[in-house]
Amino acid sequence: MRALYRNGLPQVEGAELLTDAGLETTLIFLEGHDLPCFASYPLLGTSEGRQVLKSYFQRHLAIAADHGTGFLLEAPTWRASRDWGAQLGHSPDDLARFNKSAIDLLVEVRREASSVSPIVISGNIGPRGDGYQPDMTMSAEEAQAFHAEQIGWFVDTEADMVSAFTISTVNEGVGIVRAAAEAGMLVVLSYTTETDGRLPDGTPLGEAFERTDELTDGGAAYFMINCAHPDHFRAALESDAAWLQRVLGVRANASRQSHAELDEAEELDAGNPAELGRDYAQLKRMLPNLRVYGGCCGTDHRHIEAMADCCCRIRAA
Template structure:
């Protein structure tokens, strides 16, 4: 059998998938120390290794990701650190039996948490764990899921002198090409290669689409070996459990794209199963490595738009009862530059939008306060802001305080949403509050409208909020979703905004299923920008589903022609939507507001033409 380094030079390496996901499925509680199972339940750990080996993995990763002193101390297991790591290698080796290589897993210690730990302590802990793993002679080491490049630099600097076996170094990112501590991937990868990393790559945090987009932007030397271990899409909370929705077939298709772009080590992370690894193995297992091919990032142009007259003081609910009404979502920036956002809002105002709706740190990614931007566009552009409010970030005190602030600023339209869990955003050390549900938030807002605080105290004045509720119709059982929606109406919702819909027939089904409701519905439409964007939304984003026909239409085009097709599809959906609903909710993809500007103009023109008939 070739050495692992020799094998890396000439083969596509099929990594394994998630360990914790399968341990959880085996009934191991989520608050357990999974690494300790190497000692207490070796049979379960080996069963998982064997399932990945049988699926086609040629690389098995030890169950030692968090087997360092800092984590083990939380369970009173520091005296078993050596045994846990050594057993981890032995268990994987016994399963591999020469059919796969074994790499010892070492994860971050800080893990993006805002904690103080001096560099010397970090060095001691990385050295301690690596020494224990190396005692059992693994074929390589994998330093994985590092959100901070600096911490990975420290780990590699400590461990590289201890051994000459191959080392895989993988960062985890939320943004497209930047680590949590501000390193661009180009810079971080170059540093890692100079410091002795044999393989550089990304894992966790995002699905195949996110990792592919990031890797396409990096420029590394031709002799670099890239790795990709994505999650099975973005998780969705279903009945108290996190569910990952990317299918094995999607992973197989993604693996082929990775291979064509020069990625040589391909596996899976959170949510992936032996079925996902089997799909990867079938897709690329027999292929040879391809050269690294970075893509060219496309730039978009913006234009200066003249602001028109201010809107009326009628609420959106008042407007939509009279005529077709268009609200457009425009995401707040992730940095301190608000100019593109302001220009986008101006363009949408001129196109005829009745309101701009701003998300509240969607996907748990930190963005500028939608309260501040809402006030700015109301003052500067004279367009109504509609602010999302998530239950995730504020406790009951903070939520009511925030609402009182909105009242003081004259921001009276809000959308109550649950919010994506913090652990999957760009600040994983943050806590998800969830003191209440979106139903409770709706009730709190309506109670403020009665001049009563959540605790029951009088507020001297009554608020005047118009509160919306979110609705996801992209489900298998629409009747169950409608029952949940009816409860939001009972809680006091004044209007409904749906997730984007891409099925013409579903639009009519939604109408038939909701026409008994006494409040207006704004049907969600979001234009697609590419085939990859379509596959990402379908396979990785909770609450969105695209028909095969739509994905095939997008797959037929690239570049600007693909965006034109995306607008064409959205226009057809818009036409259908306006047949059944007076409320239109357009979502702007990737700040490409020129797309929603065009759709907004079409909606306004169609509504005007209908009124003249």
């Protein structure tokens, strides 16, 4: 199947896109779903689960329709890789079906969302280990070999791109970009930071982006930042460094808590949606090419609406 935008992404060419919020925290804390290993992809195995996911995406697409923006649909496959799947009793064949089923669902959602354009579909991949800490010591070559499997499952689908989120080491990021390039898929790479604006392994954020570009010949379509509150990484953006031009998207947390605190939290910290929207307006002034707006842990559709209110232009009818 041929993806719509595999040869050129609208957001790279200037389109503003909303995306969704914290899928897993919304499903667990607000909707009461049990998601072992923080994995949402098993919901694809039942018609009821697919409808839960479909309704979630439709709720966010309605915000894009109201604000005249495009939308980036991220597959619910952040945990649908070999090591995490094994913990849930799923074989590689099972995981291949889940990843492809996820894209099929998003194709259906895109087809039905006639009032939003453009809509880009992304195959979402996560870290091999815990995204909150660099607990998987891999070389770039090992990371490439590991992530090539899941990326390969997206190749023959209608995914326009793949996105890797909550990546905590440069080696893993480099391996992902190389694996996607070898598979012929456009790839977006998103690093996470601790409260000091550094990756969990201590690498400064800007250095991580620069090293990734150097080691992959600029292979990523663009970069993002996710799973941290803007207060945690804002200071890292206070420069005129060239790497700032490469950051096109942010998916921030609602909470100012550290990763360690979030790991132990039994209640959701949803922060202040309006305040987070204003934070994004400030980030937009600091990141000259910021045009993909979404949320991560603790955010829901209210936060996305606040981001849209503060950042997105209303298109003429």
